[in-house]
Amino acid sequence: MRFIDQVEIKVQGGQGGDGMVAFRREKYVPAGGPAGGNGGPGGSVILQANPELQTLLDFQYIHVFQAENGQRGGPKNRTGAAGLDRCVEVPCGTSVYDALSGQLLGDLTQPGQTLLVAAGGKGGLGNKHFLSNRNRAPEHALPGLPGEERLLRLELKLLADVGIIGLPNAGKSTLISVLSAARPKIADYPFTTLIPNLGVVAHPSGDGVVFADIPGLIEGAHQGVGLGHDFLRHIERTRLLIHLIDGTSDAFLEHYRIIQSELMAHPSDLSGKPQLLVLNKCDAMDPDCLQQRAECLEQETQQSVLIISAVAKIGLDPLLQRVWQNLEKMLAQS
Numbered sequence: 001m002r003f004i005d006q007v008e009i010k011v012q013g014g015q016g017g018d019g020m021v022a023f024r025r026e027k028y029v030p031a032g033g034p035a036g037g038n039g040g041p042g043g044s045v046i047l048q049a050n051p052e053l054q055t056l057l058d059f060q061y062i063h064v065f066q067a068e069n070g071q072r073g074g075p076k077n078r079t080g081a082a083g084l085d086r087c088v089e090v091p092c093g094t095s096v097y098d099a100l101s102g103q104l105l106g107d108l109t110q111p112g113q114t115l116l117v118a119a120g121g122k123g124g125l126g127n128k129h130f131l132s133n134r135n136r137a138p139e140h141a142l143p144g145l146p147g148e149e150r151l152l153r154l155e156l157k158l159l160a161d162v163g164i165i166g167l168p169n170a171g172k173s174t175l176i177s178v179l180s181a182a183r184p185k186i187a188d189y190p191f192t193t194l195i196p197n198l199g200v201v202a203h204p205s206g207d208g209v210v211f212a213d214i215p216g217l218i219e220g221a222h223q224g225v226g227l228g229h230d231f232l233r234h235i236e237r238t239r240l241l242i243h244l245i246d247g248t249s250d251a252f253l254e255h256y257r258i259i260q261s262e263l264m265a266h267p268s269d270l271s272g273k274p275q276l277l278v279l280n281k282c283d284a285m286d287p288d289c290l291q292q293r294a295e296c297l298e299q300e301t302q303q304s305v306l307i308i309s310a311v312a313k314i315g316l317d318p319l320l321q322r323v324w325q326n327l328e329k330m331l332a333q334s
């Protein structure tokens with residue numbers, strides 16, 4: 001699944017309705033005063049967080065969102081009908097920026113939370129408002145005002161529950177492809193994955209849990225090296241990390257440390273996020289060497305290490321069980 005996490009859209013509030021020029025016309029009132037109603041206000045564009053949405057993919061096709069215009073005022077002092085608001089649904093976790101100034105307008109994190117992004121224009125005043133001692137029959141009214149117009153940048157930090165991280169080539173995309181229906185590109189060279197892939201993994205309860213295959217982290221990512229800031233931004237909102245290490249590499253320990261220090265260097269210190277340590281590619285390794293490397297990692301981290309092969313699908317059930325246990329534990333604590 002291609003995952004779009006940044007889009008630009010144009011939002012436009014409805015135009016206010018024009019004020020009306022009209023006069024009272026009634027039997028026995030030969031010269032009725034002005035009675036033109038005000039125009040109705042234009043509708044506003046409102047963003048609303050919807051927990052059912054996972055991506056900003058829909059915005060690839062529709063870029064402009066307009067609210068309804070207000071109706072013009074009527075005779076007999078009738079105010080025109082207000083234009084309807086336009087509600088645009090976005091996934092929970094969407095940050096909304098003014099695309100031109102870069103200013104953050106709001107974060108939509110809670111289901112149902114709303115943010116007004118383009119107010120409708122005011123309706124114009126009808127001619128009854130221009131009645132004065134000098135002018136008993138004003139012939140003019142005001143036009144409605146245009147609605148606000150804005151170019152927005154929507155940004156979605158992944159709301160995946162589980163992030164798969166590791167150096168390039170560790171096998172992250174392979175793992176998500178065997179755990180879920182996601183079919184990312186897999187290749188024997190670093191930086192195959194440039195945007196995060198999302199995959200939904202079936203939980204025993206029947207629910208889907210979103211996993212994200214995060215593009216390979218490299219040294220200096222926290223300073224923006226490679227696609228660094230982007231990677232780390234995606235990790236921020238995951239609840240649990242699967243830290244995948246290529247067991248066939250002699251530098252496995254070094255690989256672990258590089259990732260760990262990148263996480264630590266992030267402003268919100270991501271190294272404290274719950275993490276499962278996983279040695280991958282056990283199918284291509286001598287069992288003694290594998291055992292030795294797992295123990296070495298356990299000593300360094302004081303944490304148990306899981307052994308899997310994404311390609312040969314070895315050790316995947318125990319891995320998922322650990323994932324579910326951890327997520328449940330977190331849920332119980334929150």
Ligand SMILES: Nc1nc2c(ncn2[C@@H]2O[C@H](COP(=O)(O)OP(=O)(O)OP(=O)(O)O)[C@@H](O)[C@H]2O)c(=O)[nH]1
Nearest residue numbers: 168169170171172173174187191192193216310311
């Ligand atoms: N032998 C073996 N090879 C594996 C295993 N998992 C992945 N690979 C291979 O390792 C290479 C890299 O796999 P990817 O899944 O593309 O790695 P990645 O971590 O997503 O890499 P980037 O997207 O570049 O960060 C591919 O050639 C895979 O076939 C495994 O369990 N065993």
Ligand SMILES: [Mg+2]
Nearest residue numbers: 172173192193
């Ligand atoms: Mg990849």
